Amino acid sequence: MTNANSDVISQALECEPIRINSNLTTAQDRDRYYWTNIPVAAQPIDKGIVLGDIVEQNPAPKYWYAQSFDYLGDNEKVQATLHINGHDILKRVYNLKGKCGTLTCLKGGNHQKKVLQDGKPRKLTPLEYERLQNVPEGYTSGVSDTQRYNMLGNGWTIDVIAHILQGLVK
Structure with missing residues (x-):
């Protein structure tokens, strides 16, 4: 977000944002601004969670790709590039570490x-998307996979919101 856009929102809401990355509470980089008049002390505690902590051990065959890929290395965040059509971001295969x-x-x-x-x-x-958003397991299971992905992608990380709301207790 540009500083100009942040300033417009801050002026309209009459408060300054706090910036929190969900990667402190889960295995997802999700750096966001939150505008609130709730007093928020510090950043959430870093739980040190990585993808290897949240993945299923035996996911169904429908989740696996048969396409070839380029291996980029054990120490890379993006460990491989999948040979599929589309933008670069769609081809990224993340490292479990x-x-x-x-x-x-x-x-x-x-x-x-x-x-x-x-x-x-x-x-x-x-x-795994539910785990990445700190949503209880199975919470979105009443709808199709496509709708589950959409809802979770549009949602907030539960532990970040809980962290912000803790200021109401104090």
Whole structure:
């Protein structure tokens, strides 16, 4: 966000934003501004969670890719590049030792975040998306996978919101 846009919002809401990255509470980089008049002391405690902590061990076959990929290395955040059509961001296969990019609303296709697991690329499951947003497991299970991905990509990280709301108790 530009400083000019931030200033417009701050002026309209008559408060300054706090900036929190969800990567402190989960395995997702999700750097966001939050405008609130609730007193928020410090940043959330870094839980040190990485993708390897939240992935399912035996996801269904429908989540795995058969396409070839370029391996980029064990120490890279993006560990591989999948050979699929689309923008670069859709081809990124994240390392289980790190964080994934920001979850977003999906429009079908290969938009789900991907990981390299057991030497093979696969898309993250809706359950893993729930874990990345600190949503209780199965909370979105009443709708299709596509709608689950959309809701979770459009949502807030629960632990970040809980951190902000703690200021109401004090």
